[in-house]
Amino acid sequence: MPTVTLAHRDDFDGWRIAARSLVANGTPPSAVTWTVAGEGGDLLGGDAAPVAGNPSFTVPKAFIDMARRVVCNVEPERFALLHAALAQLRTRPKLLDDQADPLVQRLYRLDKGVRRDVHKMRAFVRFREVEDEAGERFAAWFEPEHHIVRLNSGFFVRRFAQMRWSILTPLLCVHWDTAELSFTSGALRGDAPEGDPIEAVWKTYYSHIFNPARLKVNAMTKEMPKKYWKNLPEAALIPDLIAGAGERVQAMIDTVPRDVSEGRHPRERGDPESPGLDLTGAIPATESATLGPRLRGDDEIDALRTEAAACTRCPLYGPATQTVFGEGPPTARLMFVGEQPGDQEDLAGKPFIGPAGQVFDRALAAAGIDRTRAYVTNAVKHFKFEARGKRRIHSKPGTGEIEACKWWIDQERAAIKPAVTVALGATAARSLTGKTVTISRERGRAITLADGSELWITVHPSFLLRIEDRAAADLEYDRFVADLTAIRERVAALG
Template sequence: MPNIARPATIANDRQAAARSVCIRLAGEDDFDGWRDAARSLAAAEVPADAVHWQVGDAAGDLFASPASEALPPGNREIRVSKRFIELARGVLLHRDSERFSLCYALLLRMAEQPALIDDRADPMMRRAEAMAKSVRRDMHKMRAFVRFRSVTDESGDHYVAWFEPEHHIVRANAAFFVNRFAAMRWSILTPEGSIHWDGETLREGPEAVRGDAPGDDPVEAVWKTYYASIFNPARLKARAMLKEMPRKYWKNMPETALVGELIATARQRERAMITTDRASMTGDRTATLTALREEATGCTRCPLYRDATQLVFGEGPGDAAMMLIGEQPGDQEDLTGRPFIGPAGQLLNEVLAAAGIERDALYVTNAVKHFKFTPRGKRRIHAKPDAGEIEACRWWVEQERALVRPKVVVALGATAARSLLGRTVTIGRERGRPIELGDGATGWITVHPSYLLRIPDAAKAEEEKARFLSDLKAAYALLG
C-alpha cells in the first residue's frame, strides 16, 4: 500500500488537506499501488491537481508534509470499466512523469462520464491512448529484438540478452519470456533492471550496463549465414524495415550487422535471382536445408535431446509448395530418423493418396524434433510436448519454412498449430479456414492423424477420417 501523507493541522478540512497530499509508490511500474491510492483519494474526493505522485525515494513536493496520516474515509463509491483499467495499466508503464496524474484525472472523469472511454476526440483520452500504444509497441520491440547469447557457468548453458527499453516494461514483459523460453536458463539485462529465469523461478536483479552482457557467440556465425541465405532482395522495403526495426536495436542483433551490405547489394541480388535457373535455386535450397539439418543434430535447446535416440528433421523437396507440420516424432520415427513413418504416418499416406496429393511433393516436418516419451516397461509411451519445448524447437521450424518458402502450411494438431501461429489455439475454432501468415503464406489447421487412430467407435473414426480427407483437399486447392 503506498504511503499517503498530509499535514495534521488541516485534518478536518478535506479540500485544504488535498492541497498537499503526497503519494509514494514502490516503483515506476507500481500499478497496484497507484490503484489502491487512487481509490482512496477518489473516495475522499481529492481533486487531481491536489495530488503529488512520488516514486521510491525520489525528491518529493517541498510543500507536502512527510507525516504519515491516512486520509479521512470517504463514502464515494468509484466504478470504472475494465477497459479503463487495461488502459491505465498500459499508460502507467510509460516514461512520462505525468502518467500517474493523468490516469487519476481520467479516473475521476470516468466516474462521472462512463462514455468518455469511447471519446477519441477528448484530448486527455487521445493522450492516454497514444501513451498506451507507445508502451505496447515497446513491449513488441522487446519481444522481437531480444537476442540471447550463450555463456557457460557452473550449472551449464546460460543465455544472456541485453535490451534498452523506452518505457518501464521489463517486469510486465517477463511472463512472455518465461512462457516462450521455459526450458532455458536465461537473463535479460537492461538499464531499468534485470530479470533472471532458472527454469523454475523468476527473480529480479539490479540495473545493468551494456558491458555486462556477453559479445558474439559461436552460434551467431551460423545464424548470420542462414540469415544471409534467406534474405529476399525482391521483397525488401527499406523504409518499412527501418520503421519496424529502428537502428537503435541493431547493435544488439547479430543479423543486423549484415543489413547494410544486403540492402546495398539488393538490386544486384534481385537481378541474379531472376536470371538464375529454377533448378539451380532448388538445389541451393536443398543444400542449405542439408546444412541446417546437420546443424540441428547437435541441438540442445531443450532437455528432450537427452533421452531421444536422434533428432528427426523434416524431409521433402526444397521448393515444395505445401508443407505439413506434425506434432513430434513417435517411437518408429525416433529409431529411423524420418518423420511420419509409424502408424499415423501410414494413415496420413493413405489419406493423401485418396486426396490425389503426392507425399513426395510435400515437405513434411514436426513442431518438435525429438521424441518425448514416458517409459512403461519395455515400451515408450508418447508424451505431449510442453510450451517451452515447442518454443525451443520453433526456431528450427521457422528456418525450414524460410528456406522452403511453401505457399500453404498445414498444421496437424494443436502442437503444430501453436508452433505455426506462436500461440495456443483451439482446433475446433480454427480448423478448415485459411489463415494469413506473416511471410505471405497461407496457414491451414486440421487434426493430427494419430487422433483418428485413437477413436474407439469405428463409424465415428470413418466419419472423422472423411473430414480429415476433406481438410487436406481444401488445403491443397489453395495452391490453385
C-alpha cells in the same frame, strides 16, 4: 498538497491503492503530487495522501488493463492522468468509449507506446549462452523506451520456462532460474555477453534466406528500427546485403529462362508443367531487365503503407497496436479482402497470420493458389476489440469504420489493378460494393465492379472456426475450397 510516493516507476499496485483511496475521499486529482521513491518530488514538500481501508467502487476491466500498461510509460504525468480518468469513471462509466475526449485520447497514445515497446522487446531480445557457477545460462541486452521489464517478464517466463536466463537493461534487470523470478538494478551494455558459437550458424542461415528481390528498406527499418540492430547478430550483415541487393537481383533475372516469343516465363503462362498458379501476370521481356513496373508498383504500395501507418480516420487507431496494411506483389492479378486484423495480426503487423489465417492458407493450398502471388488485405486496417481480462476479443467494425477505411482499399486496388477481387465475408463485401450484401445470395458468381474488374464473394475463414459440429465444419470448408478453386480457374481464364 497531498503527496503519493510509489515504490518504483511502474508500481501499478501502489498507484491503484492510492488512487482508489483518493477518489473515495473526494481528493481532486489537481491537488495530488505523484512521486517515485528515490526520485524526489514536490520541492515544496507536502503531506502524505490519506489511504482509506478498502474504498468500494467498480470500474471497467478495460480501464484496469490499460492503467497497468500506462503506468509503464515514461510520461511524467502518467499517474496523474490515470487518477483523473479514475475520478471521472465514477460518474462516466463509459468514459473510455468517448475517444473524442482529450484525456482518453492521451491515455490511448500512452498505452499504444507501451504496447509497441512490449512487442519490440519480444521481437528483438537475443539470448547468448554464458556460464556461471550453476552451469548453463542465457543472457540478453535490451534498451526499452518505457518501463516494461516487469510487465513483459511473464512472457519470457512462459516462453523459456525451462531455461535459466537474464535480460539486462539500463534501468532494471530481470532473472529467471526456472522456479523464481527476480529483479535487480540496471546494468551496463558491457555486462552483457557479445556473442556465442551459435551466432555464426544463424548468420550463415540468415544470409542465405535473405531475398534481395523483396528488399524494402523503408518497411524493414520501420519494423526493425536501427536502434535495435546492435542487439541482433544478423543486423551486422544487413548493410552489405542491402548494398549487394541490386547485383543479386540482376543475377537472378539473368538466370531465369524466358520464352522469347511470348516474352514471359513458362510459369507466368500457367503451363501444366509449372506447379501452382502464378497470379502476378506476365512481365514483358523489354521491361524485365530493370523490373521497372514492379519497382514502381512497390514504391506506390510502400508509400500507401507508410501513409496508413499514421491513419487517424476513425477512432480505432487509438487502442490498436498498429495499422495492418496489405501484403503481396504489386502486380498481383488476384486480391483477397478480409474484415479486419485480429489479435495476432495487430501485434505482428501482418494480415491473416492468426487462426483464421491458418485456415485460409490451408484452403488456398487445397485450391491450388499460391498465396505469395496474391495480394491480401483487410477492409478495416485497425483491430477493433473488447478487453476481457488479458484477452482482446474481436468486435465487428461498424459502418462508419468501414467507410473510413474504404479510402485505403480503393487506393490499394487502384495501385494493384487486380483482375479479380475476393471479398471474404460481409464486411469486405460491404466495403467493396458500398451496400449490405447477403453472402448466400451472391456467393459463387462474378460481380462486375466500376473499373471493369470482377468481384467474387465468399465466407470469411473465421466463419469456419465458429462451426462447432465437425461434420458441418468439414462441409463448409469444402465449399470454401470449391469457391477458391472456381476463382483460381476464373483468374486463369481471364489470361
